[in-house]
Amino acid sequence: MMRKWDCETELLVGKPWEGNGGSILALALSLDGKKIACGRVDGSIQWWDTDGEMMEGFWTSCSQGVGSLSWSPSGDQLASGFHGGTILIRNAESGEVEVGPIETNQRMV
Numbered sequence: 001m002m003r004k005w006d007c008e009t010e011l012l013v014g015k016p017w018e019g020n021g022g023s024i025l026a027l028a029l030s031l032d033g034k035k036i037a038c039g040r041v042d043g044s045i046q047w048w049d050t051d052g053e054m055m056e057g058f059w060t061s062c063s064q065g066v067g068s069l070s071w072s073p074s075g076d077q078l079a080s081g082f083h084g085g086t087i088l089i090r091n092a093e094s095g096e097v098e099v100g101p102i103e104t105n106q107r108m109v
Contacts, residue, residue: 002027002038004050015053019046028069028078035092037078039066045080047092059095061088067108081109 002017002024021040028037035056037047043062046055061080068081077098079089085106089099 002036002048017048017053017055019044019055019058021046026066026069026080028071030071030075031073032075035071035075037069037071039069039080041065043082045069045078047078057092057095059090062086083108085109 004013005011006013019038021042021044023041024038025041026039034050035047036050037045039045043060043064043066045059045061045066047057048054049056062082064082064084064086066080067083070079076092077089078092079087081087085104085108087100087102087104087109088097090096091098
């Protein structure tokens, strides 16, 4: 579960964003601040429009935990790094893998 707070008033804004898939290991806010994504221990990735309360998308990428996430500057792609060393870059609208899998030979990305 993620919560959105107003930094000036220190009050909770709207309802918490809820998903499933276990603990959140990675977060990424888009450059324009309109989308937030979380990566979970089960390898799933979920994202929300920061103005809304409903989940906008969900992918199950692999069984390894998501160690890192990053939106492209335009917000149309989301890169994800996994605990097994794999990197994927997906189209944020379709979920299609556009780059990868890239195997880094690292234990965690």
